[in-house]
Amino acid sequence: MSQLSFISKIPINKGWSCDKKYCVTADDGVKYLLRVTPEEKSANRADMFRMQRQVADLGVSMCKPVEFGKCDKGVYTVQTWVDGKDAEEIIPHLNDFEQYSYGLEAGRILKVIHSIPAPENQPDWEQRFNAKIDRNIKMYNDCLVKFDGAEDIMAYIESNRFLLSNRPQSYQHGDYHIGNMMIEKNKIVIIDFDRYDFGDPWEEFNRIVWCAQASPMFASGIINGYFDNEVPLEFWKLLALYISSNMLSSIPWAIPFGESEVNTMINQAKDVLSWYNNMQNPIPTWYIK
Structure with missing residues (x-):
């Protein structure tokens, strides 16, 4: 799945989205937000990731896109974790x-x-x-x-x-x-x-x-x-x-x-x-x- 390898994965049960969300910790100790979108809802997710990159490039204070790819449950995005x-x-x-x-x-x-x-x-x-x-x-x-x-x-x-x-x-x-x-x-x-x-x-x-x-x-x-x-x-x-x-x-x-x-x-x-x-x-x- 991801280029990053995760040592822990905690589900987040908040929000109205169809995505499954997790707080994941990589082996270097850095936390990320992992979102997994089911196949049938995944059509615009690559565009969403690309547009988020554009926003992040403007210096906006936001959860920044890190990685996007396909997985057996649909598609996934990895974003920076907001510790707030x-x-x-x-x-x-x-x-x-x-x-x-x-x-x-x-x-x-x-x-x-x-x-x-x-x-x-x-x-x-x-x-x-x-x-x-x-x-x-x-x-x-x-x-x-x-x-x-x-x-x-x-x-x-x-x-x-x-x-x-x-x-x-x-x-x-x-x-x-x-x-x-x-x-x-x-x-x-x-x-x-x-x-x-x-x-x-x-x-x-x-x-x-x-x-x-x-x-x-x-x-x-x-x-x-x-x-x-x-x-x-x-x-x-x-x-x-x-x-x-x-x-x-x-x-x-x-x-x-x-x-x-x-x-x-x-x-x-x-x-x-x-x-x-x-x-x-x-x-x-x-x-x-």
Whole structure:
């Protein structure tokens, strides 16, 4: 399997990925993260590894790709081990200044990630995202669980679809939020690049909801760090559109995972509607300039 030989292998049972994950120790005592992807899910893993290399070459603080190959269970990737703690366990307990500083750092890192352009042949963003919105609306309409205020979200979507035209596209981490960050030696380290995509860089902020629920200071820092404190109004309007689209699909997505996940998403919808004053104000109430 790997060029490295491992003397120990401890399974990690965390996250939503289909990968089997292990903390492995090589014979020189160095720890790594080993991810094994089953054959049927492995199609994009070589591309994922290649893109992670590109990100790492930009000096981003992240779990760095070390090795990729085939094995009898599918494909495997070896990445550097992050010897830190989960950001979502640490950041909410820090003082405001520290929460905000980590946010600034995460925002600046995201800006660097987005400096990688999308491939030339990338399909048009407006068409692609409108199709996604249509799917999300249908999923919500077909789903038995409803939440109060969904009609306000749908009305906001319909009157703001025009914002999707002529948006640039770049590489996206695909799941950029506090749950995919760790703190190691007082630095933010980004993990879990397995949902990477190419699209409007501003769409990447749709997961900021999780950051804002954990720490409004941290979430504000991400946005201010990314925009160097000059946040355009058009960004807020588009972000509200992206979050709205996500909210509609989040309930049907949660149903197979059981009642507690559904409740998490219904509570999140409540939070979103209160932050945006039922979609009347594109700048959320948690944002601190």
